[in-house]
Amino acid sequence: VKARNPDYAARVRELCALAPFVQELGIALDELGEGRCVTSLLLEPRHRQQNGYAHAGVVATLADHSAGVAAGSLVGPDEAVLTVEFKVNLLRPGRGERLRCRAGVLKAGRTLTVAESEIFAVEGEAETLIAKATVTLAMVPYP
Amino acid sequence: VKARNPDYAARVRELCALAPFVQELGIALDELGEGRCVTSLLLEPRHRQQNGYAHAGVVATLADHSAGVAAGSLVGPDEAVLTVEFKVNLLRPGRGERLRCRAGVLKAGRTLTVAESEIFAVEGEAETLIAKATVTLAMVPYP
Amino acid sequence: VKARNPDYAARVRELCALAPFVQELGIALDELGEGRCVTSLLLEPRHRQQNGYAHAGVVATLADHSAGVAAGSLVGPDEAVLTVEFKVNLLRPGRGERLRCRAGVLKAGRTLTVAESEIFAVEGEAETLIAKATVTLAMVPYP
Amino acid sequence: VKARNPDYAARVRELCALAPFVQELGIALDELGEGRCVTSLLLEPRHRQQNGYAHAGVVATLADHSAGVAAGSLVGPDEAVLTVEFKVNLLRPGRGERLRCRAGVLKAGRTLTVAESEIFAVEGEAETLIAKATVTLAMVPYP
Numbered sequence: 001v002k003a004r005n006p007d008y009a010a011r012v013r014e015l016c017a018l019a020p021f022v023q024e025l026g027i028a029l030d031e032l033g034e035g036r037c038v039t040s041l042l043l044e045p046r047h048r049q050q051n052g053y054a055h056a057g058v059v060a061t062l063a064d065h066s067a068g069v070a071a072g073s074l075v076g077p078d079e080a081v082l083t084v085e086f087k088v089n090l091l092r093p094g095r096g097e098r099l100r101c102r103a104g105v106l107k108a109g110r111t112l113t114v115a116e117s118e119i120f121a122v123e124g125e126a127e128t129l130i131a132k133a134t135v136t137l138a139m140v141p142y143p
Numbered sequence: 144v145k146a147r148n149p150d151y152a153a154r155v156r157e158l159c160a161l162a163p164f165v166q167e168l169g170i171a172l173d174e175l176g177e178g179r180c181v182t183s184l185l186l187e188p189r190h191r192q193q194n195g196y197a198h199a200g201v202v203a204t205l206a207d208h209s210a211g212v213a214a215g216s217l218v219g220p221d222e223a224v225l226t227v228e229f230k231v232n233l234l235r236p237g238r239g240e241r242l243r244c245r246a247g248v249l250k251a252g253r254t255l256t257v258a259e260s261e262i263f264a265v266e267g268e269a270e271t272l273i274a275k276a277t278v279t280l281a282m283v284p285y286p
Numbered sequence: 287v288k289a290r291n292p293d294y295a296a297r298v299r300e301l302c303a304l305a306p307f308v309q310e311l312g313i314a315l316d317e318l319g320e321g322r323c324v325t326s327l328l329l330e331p332r333h334r335q336q337n338g339y340a341h342a343g344v345v346a347t348l349a350d351h352s353a354g355v356a357a358g359s360l361v362g363p364d365e366a367v368l369t370v371e372f373k374v375n376l377l378r379p380g381r382g383e384r385l386r387c388r389a390g391v392l393k394a395g396r397t398l399t400v401a402e403s404e405i406f407a408v409e410g411e412a413e414t415l416i417a418k419a420t421v422t423l424a425m426v427p428y429p
Numbered sequence: 430v431k432a433r434n435p436d437y438a439a440r441v442r443e444l445c446a447l448a449p450f451v452q453e454l455g456i457a458l459d460e461l462g463e464g465r466c467v468t469s470l471l472l473e474p475r476h477r478q479q480n481g482y483a484h485a486g487v488v489a490t491l492a493d494h495s496a497g498v499a500a501g502s503l504v505g506p507d508e509a510v511l512t513v514e515f516k517v518n519l520l521r522p523g524r525g526e527r528l529r530c531r532a533g534v535l536k537a538g539r540t541l542t543v544a545e546s547e548i549f550a551v552e553g554e555a556e557t558l559i560a561k562a563t564v565t566l567a568m569v570p571y572p
Contacts, residue, residue: 019191045163048164050162056207057168057207084233088228090227134371143194228563232400272392275400281540301479305478306475334448335451336448344486347490368480
């Protein structure tokens with residue numbers, strides 16, 4: 001997979017900065033490549049559900065956002081991506097200091113892109129897979 | 144469908160109050176019945192993505208939470224529910240003053256419950272369906 | 287929802303007849319409207335899994351096919367639909383004489399359509415919901 | 430992941446042989462390991478949809494069955510697995526001589542197991558990824 005926008009990194013970072021809910025949750029973009037990225041989020045009390053684990057909505061937002069970043073890195077300068085649908089399986093409780101998400105594009109098409117996100121709970125050096133998502137995104141005109 | 148916990152309404156409201164991320168987003172429980180509920184969220188700038196629409200993560204959180212409330216209304220006094228997986232289709236942009244979610248249980252089982260959530264954008268009196276989710280939940284011991 | 291092809295019924299029936307796997311399984315189109323249909327399948331021993339219930343693949347095929355018919359009834363004369371993705375929840379064992387599927391379009395867009403399928407086990411006059419699916423379809427040129 | 434049934438291979442092969450729809454489609458079990466398997470299906474005209482590609486229902490059945498085999502290899506001697514739900518993304522048209530599916534367990538739990546299936550179209554030596562599925566399975570008593 002090759003980016004069609006030579007300035008994809010600047011574009012992706014600009015779009016992340018423009019998304020208030022991504023900033024609100026505190027999602028950071030730690031690595032960005034062509035068709036892939038790594039993101040993370042420091043788990044705070046406000047991110048939790050009633051048992052003290054990361055809320056499924058936090059995990060889902062991280063998964064969706066990261067898939068969007070991975071997909072968005074491959075579009076042309078006049079395009080952006082919008083989530084069509086996604087599915088997430090919550091495999092284990094989300095606890096620890098932070099969540100990390102590794103997202104990658106499975107298929108980049110002309111009108112649709114499919115990406116996957118794996119979400120890990122990070123405790124010190126240990127990473128535990130806690131969720132997996134598949135995300136379908138549509139190409140839309142930019143901005 | 145009949146609630147097995149006569150105090151289901153108090154239990155459900157207690158659990159909502161104990162979930163920080165639900166409070167953080169500002170999700171309100173407007174109606175609660177046996178196996179169904181209506182929730183809503185006042186759309187604020189912080190809930191948006193880069194185009195100004197409700198972020199998919201906000202829509203997904205509302206869908207997941209509401210399905211959990213609908214499913215949770217049917218469990219016994221010693222049980223609670225936890226999301227196993229969900230899938231959400233984003234049908235239209237989420238704009239307007241608020242989002243409303245109507246959730247209902249499709250099948251309540253001994254170990255698994257499946258619920259659906261329909262999310263609407265509300266503008267004055269008009270409601271537009273913007274997303275639909277299917278949520279699988281597992282019964283777990285309470286608390 | 288209104289069909290854009292006045293001959294949608296003939297077109298849909300033609301496409302069903304041209305799909306060998308639909309014929310192979312024995313799926314019948316019992317009712318067809320604009321954006322909706324009812325299909326059915328006589329359950330034979332060959333449709334079963336190891337417990338004697340309808341195989342998840344049979345249920346999934348019926349759900350996908352019926353959603354495609356419902357979506358296909360709304361496209362223009364030069365268009366057809368292709369499944370992008372689907373998700374199916376198997377709620378109860380599929381037993382009985384036949385399976386019936388009621389499918390309807392949730393959102394018909396220019397490039398994507400989302401439809402839902404409910405699958406019932408039919409025993410005499412009784413219908414039991416055994417599965418529910420959400421299907422995303424893309425518009426493609428016909429043929 | 431370790432199998433809890435030392436005779437898992439015999440058990441899995443016995444269950445495949447007992448599933449008429451798997452035999453009807455012509456699905457072969459080519460490799461079997463603890464928590465993983467490879468299956469395949471010779472594409473025949475009867476497996477096709479109206480464009481000549483493998484029908485989504487064939488792809489879905491292969492994905493679901495293979496995930497069940499992968500998950501079933503890890504259960505105890507008194508247990509079996511049943512599909513709770515699955516989601517499949519169809520990434521490219523399914524053409525070629527055969528379909529091959531590589532399935533693996535993502536998380537094996539006490540009551541639920543989540544597995545993934547990747548489906549490839551095989552043409553000579555070339556394998557092309559045409560679909561990806563995530564499958565949630567429940568443990569049930571055997572038989």
